[in-house]
Amino acid sequence: MLNCYKLKSLSLLLAASVSFPIYAALPESQVETLDMLKTQALNDDTAYQIIESLTTEVGARMVGTEGEARSVEWAMQKMKSLGFDKVWKEESEVTLWSRGSLKLEIAAPFPHPVVGLTLGGSVGTNGETLTAEVVEFNTLEALKAAKKGSLEGKIAFVSYRMERHEDGHGYGEAVGARVAGASIAADKGAVAFLLRSVGTDTNRFAHTGVMHYEENVKKIPAIALSNPDADLLVNSLQRGKPVTFSINSTASGPTNETVTIANVIGEVTGSEQPQEVVTLGAHLDSWDVGTGAIDDGIGIGITLAAGHYIAQLPQAPKRSVRVILFAAEEIGLAGAKDYVVKHKEEMDQHVMGAEWDFGNGNIYSMEPGVGPEALASIRDFADYLAPMGIAYSSKNSAKGQSDMSALGNEGQPAVNFDPDGSDYFDYHHTKNDTLDKVNQAALKNNTAVYTAFAYYAADSNVNFRK
Amino acid sequence: MLNCYKLKSLSLLLAASVSFPIYAALPESQVETLDMLKTQALNDDTAYQIIESLTTEVGARMVGTEGEARSVEWAMQKMKSLGFDKVWKEESEVTLWSRGSLKLEIAAPFPHPVVGLTLGGSVGTNGETLTAEVVEFNTLEALKAAKKGSLEGKIAFVSYRMERHEDGHGYGEAVGARVAGASIAADKGAVAFLLRSVGTDTNRFAHTGVMHYEENVKKIPAIALSNPDADLLVNSLQRGKPVTFSINSTASGPTNETVTIANVIGEVTGSEQPQEVVTLGAHLDSWDVGTGAIDDGIGIGITLAAGHYIAQLPQAPKRSVRVILFAAEEIGLAGAKDYVVKHKEEMDQHVMGAEWDFGNGNIYSMEPGVGPEALASIRDFADYLAPMGIAYSSKNSAKGQSDMSALGNEGQPAVNFDPDGSDYFDYHHTKNDTLDKVNQAALKNNTAVYTAFAYYAADSNVNFRK
Known part of the structure; x- marks a missing residue:
């Protein structure tokens, strides 16, 4: 041989x-x-x-x-x-989907530039600035439990942090929010969806990944924040005053x-x-x-x-x-x-x-x-x-x-x-x-x-x- | 008491x-x-x-x-x-100095977007795209040893990697290129100066920091690349063909x-x-x-x-x-x-x-x-x-x-x-x-x-x- x-x-x-x-x-x-x-x-x-x-x-x-x-x-x-x-x-x-540009800010009460990434497949804001109050949910389950209409005009934010494991099973527990969060939030009236990046690092950049829209639900922008920026948003919200957030994106969204x-x-x-x-x-x-x-x-x-x-x-x-x-x-x-x-x-x-x-x-x-x-x-x-x-x-x-x-x-x-x-x-x-x-x-x-x-x-x- | x-x-x-x-x-x-x-x-x-x-x-x-x-x-x-x-x-x-925007690319032979930061105090390119061939130097000393005129129309790139030490003395050995590199390169004819970020991490973001121009030397853009992007540029250059690089920056440079x-x-x-x-x-x-x-x-x-x-x-x-x-x-x-x-x-x-x-x-x-x-x-x-x-x-x-x-x-x-x-x-x-x-x-x-x-x-x- x-x-x-x-x-x-x-x-x-x-x-x-x-x-x-x-x-x-x-x-x-x-x-x-x-x-x-x-x-x-x-x-x-x-x-x-x-x-x-x-x-x-x-x-x-x-x-x-x-x-x-x-x-x-x-x-x-x-x-x-x-x-x-x-x-x-x-x-x-x-x-075809294209990412386009993205500019994020915590607008008030304490303004900050924010690092994030539009999720794959997400619509943008047509280059216009969308500003709304943020409502935090610790988990996707908590978002699901919100009443219909309760997020009218708001931005939903899932702050759940992915866990680190040898076999990577923390991903399975976290990625549902990335894939499905936007339509669940939109169904409650939200105008945009933010989540803490599905990732185990603490670097100030976000994790992208694909998301999907449910049919017959309004398509709203879906954006992942870096872990430190998610912390910053959580800390801003913990002061008990309304926190507003701005999004400007030229992502193409689903096209023909x-x-x-x-x-x-x-x-x-x-x-x-x-x-x-x-x-x-x-x-x-x-x-x-x-x-x-x-x-x-x-x-x-x-x-x-x-x-x-x-x-x-x-x-x-x-x-x-x-x-x-x-x-x-x-x-x-x-x-x-x-x-x-x-x-x-x-x-x-x-x-x-x-x-x-x-x-x-x-x-x-x-x-x-x-x-x-x-x-x-x-x-x-x-x-x-x-x-x-x-x-x-x-x-x-x-x-x-x-x-x-x-x-x-x-x-x-x-x-x-x-x-x-x-x-x-x-x-x-x-x-x-x-x-x-x-x-x-x-x-x-x-x-x-x-x-x-x-x-x-x-x-x-x-x-x-x- | x-x-x-x-x-x-x-x-x-x-x-x-x-x-x-x-x-x-x-x-x-x-x-x-x-x-x-x-x-x-x-x-x-x-x-x-x-x-x-x-x-x-x-x-x-x-x-x-x-x-x-x-x-x-x-x-x-x-x-x-x-x-x-x-x-x-x-x-x-x-x-006053303002950072403005920055867009960097390896232009040829293999195009890539590049992550970097304009150094504090650096001029930009007035929003125009500067494209030139890159010449690598392993250290600031090697750049200093280059002949006057030898970098005419070129971009000088110092690829030296900072060392990690308990007392941080690797910074002292690396930061000279950040502070002085641009004027040394310009004195040899260079049109821009790049360096591997002065930092010990391997994250794909750059380290900013202040630089200074010598008097009576042309002020050229000075930009730090992330460690992975410096690696990419080194690997591109190792193929032995000319590598061109593009810079577009609206940094304000020194102003009155x-x-x-x-x-x-x-x-x-x-x-x-x-x-x-x-x-x-x-x-x-x-x-x-x-x-x-x-x-x-x-x-x-x-x-x-x-x-x-x-x-x-x-x-x-x-x-x-x-x-x-x-x-x-x-x-x-x-x-x-x-x-x-x-x-x-x-x-x-x-x-x-x-x-x-x-x-x-x-x-x-x-x-x-x-x-x-x-x-x-x-x-x-x-x-x-x-x-x-x-x-x-x-x-x-x-x-x-x-x-x-x-x-x-x-x-x-x-x-x-x-x-x-x-x-x-x-x-x-x-x-x-x-x-x-x-x-x-x-x-x-x-x-x-x-x-x-x-x-x-x-x-x-x-x-x-x-």
């Missing part, structure tokens, strides 16, 4: 690195290749260099921007240069204008069952405020590096490995939804998948979502990864994370790898999502895991489907 | 807190009061509440802004409410227009030698980007709380305690220089002084700058503070920090207290200088030290002068 030159390189690499025990449970020849791939990933910086290239040569790539268009060309070229056998893009259309997006796909063709594909996913788009190094440059780096290592093998695995860089994840998995439509006929050939879209930490857990006959093999693979500090979760309910959940919902088996997400929401959707925040050691570790995973699943005869 | 009610309160306070050993070296009655003051400062949050009030009710207070005018009124009212015997302001005039500033002064009148004053200093102005909680809200909180505690004593110390909130420190100690001029005749009655203008850390060292006959008493006071983790530096060269150095240069004895400044330059002159960054435990500790210091010096008969 491996030629002499490759074997020599491999033995040097292994000698220079940690050695891995051989697991009888996986085929010995597969373990040999897995060890080689893992060692390679742990000892070079291909993933980091991909992120460096993306952030320097493209940078921010929000849907509908020139940066997004450049990112598609960058991804096609990068996949080709990394040795993928086939590279293509699949285009579709989404609604559409823009072309593109999933970019690269494949390493399988040597025996090339029609069966193992997918690795990440998303190519980012928000506009940072350079998208963490969200999801890291996913792009990990999945492209994994494909590259496998493409360099003297013998391709049996099945194809397909890296999908999804478009428009940030506005609601638009690219992934389009992929599912376009690949409906071959979805049963999607034998396994995994996504990376959760930042910087070392993977500490894996959970499959596979058919019963595949569990023993998956367990063997989990045993192989165990020395890397990865626990096995036997719930077997994984459907794929982020974009990949759209494929999981259509029956694609999946493994969810869980990294330490303690600091993810410090950077998420902020200006601070930049290259210097990438944890290069964890990146190598996680690239090794994803490379091993893709090779394991692609070089297997196991039927993972339920 | 203390009435029964006060003694009862004191004994309760002492019982509820740590107890302090009695030092024979300081007069026993003084130690009793020092212990009481220290315990009080360690057990309430007056200093924090002062900072909360300042940042909420005033916020940013850059010279020449409406916030600065409000801060003067705020300070007068606050001093009165805190029980100072005399409160007044002393006005003078300085040159002046604006009124005011030192705000509060005094607790001495009971025996009221004409002799012990000064505590901080500065009232801040930069415009944060709310000036750290720089120098903490100094305002510490010095006003110290004055308040001493003002509440049943018997004032022998000498007067004068808290001076200096104006316009950020643009070059303008308020302190005016103070020295206005108080020239009574400068020999300034028997001792200390400033707080260095943020958040616990004090770990103190160094006097006093006459030889005062050293024994100072040493006794240092012994009194030693259990708080404060080492004594015997160099005896202190002249007062920040504003207070202007008084030290005119002969005022001083003690310099050195706090741990490891994180100070994460926040310094940035948007992140906000209330949530205040370390409340260290604030209590340092307020206790300054209160004890002011009382010790004011209730002393020692001649501290050289």
Whole structure:
């Protein structure tokens, strides 16, 4: 399988690195290749260099921007240069939203400029200044409990602070206000909606992210404040006098204008069952405020590096490995939804998948979502990864994370790898999502895991489907 | 000295807190009061509440802004409410500078929006877009070594990264480029000057601060980039192709227009030698980007709380305690220089002084700058503070920090207290200088030290002068 030159390189690499025990449970020849791939990933910086290239040569790539268009060309070229056998893009259309400008102020009794960001999809104020009194709610639940009409002419403000947890579950508890808060507030009569940013940092910049309007409810501006500015507003309100707030935004709001997006796909063709594909996913788009190094440059780096290592093998695995860089994840998995439509006929050939879209930490857990006959093999693979500090979760309910959940919902088996997400929401959707925040050691570790995973699943005869 | 009610309160306070050993070296009655003051400062949050009030009710207070005018009124009212015997302001005039707007871009080969701040005092581009090629220098020294004319039509960029140290000395090594870089670059022909922000954080916002132009050198725009944006520019340049950069700024530059500033002064009148004053200093102005909680809200909180505690004593110390909130420190100690001029005749009655203008850390060292006959008493006071983790530096060269150095240069004895400044330059002159960054435990500790210091010096008969 491996030629002499490759074997020599491999033995040097292994000698220079940690050695891995051989697991009888996986085929010995597969373990040999897995060890080689893992060692390679742990000892070079291909993933980091991909992120460096993306952030320097493209940078921010929000849907509908020139940066997004450049990112598609960058991804096609990068996949080709990394040795993928086939590279293509699949285009579709989404609604255009533009951020425009935003000026915020606490107007009275103590005037302050305020740092915030219009939420993705929000209307603006047509460039006019909206000034109204602020009513604070500690939680989204408290806002929901307000009486209809009670916020007539007011600005609703949810001051709930997201909690920091290893698995990031504080996000789930906080993000509802971001997504749904504006329509709930408007339904009570509010003229605008503010919330404390959904984030765990204390930096004076806000976290953007997508929001949605309910139909038949007035569309009002939805704006996230930085944590320190939310504190300032809370402290201003605590003095017991009316606090008025001004908003001037030229955000476009939902329009009828559409823009072309593109999933970019690269494949390493399988040597025996090339029609069966193992997918690795990440998303190519980012928000506009940072350079998208963490969200999801890291996913792009990990999945492209994994494909590259496998493409360099003297013998391709049996099945194809397909890296999908999804478009428009940030506005609601638009690219992934389009992929599912376009690949409906071959979805049963999607034998396994995994996504990376959760930042910087070392993977500490894996959970499959596979058919019963595949569990023993998956367990063997989990045993192989165990020395890397990865626990096995036997719930077997994984459907794929982020974009990949759209494929999981259509029956694609999946493994969810869980990294330490303690600091993810410090950077998420902020200006601070930049290259210097990438944890290069964890990146190598996680690239090794994803490379091993893709090779394991692609070089297997196991039927993972339920 | 203390009435029964006060003694009862004191004994309760002492019982509820740590107890302090009695030092024979300081007069026993003084130690009793020092212990009481220290315990009080360690057990309430007056200093924090002062900072909360300042940042909420005033916020940013850059010279020449409406916030600065409000801060003067705020300070007068606050001093009165805190029980100072005399409160007044002393006005003078300085040159007005306004920041205006700023738009920065890496223009080619890979366009990016860039986050930066115009340095204080810099000219702008009159609202026109200046685009030129960037030439990088690793240090200010490297820029100085460039040949005259070699930067004709270019933008000079100093990419030096400030180092983090407990005593903050990395600032001294980095700030020269901020202050002097523009004129040095202009002298070589440059049309603009960029530098990596003088700061130790990795947040995507820049650090402002004052710069100065040499006479007879063309005034060119001087701009600090955030650390991540400086990285991006370095990475862009490393590709070996010309990198062009665009600047559009409406900063006012040096003008002939002046604006009124005011030192705000509060005094607790001495009971025996009221004409002799012990000064505590901080500065009232801040930069415009944060709310000036750290720089120098903490100094305002510490010095006003110290004055308040001493003002509440049943018997004032022998000498007067004068808290001076200096104006316009950020643009070059303008308020302190005016103070020295206005108080020239009574400068020999300034028997001792200390400033707080260095943020958040616990004090770990103190160094006097006093006459030889005062050293024994100072040493006794240092012994009194030693259990708080404060080492004594015997160099005896202190002249007062920040504003207070202007008084030290005119002969005022001083003690310099050195706090741990490891994180100070994460926040310094940035948007992140906000209330949530205040370390409340260290604030209590340092307020206790300054209160004890002011009382010790004011209730002393020692001649501290050289």
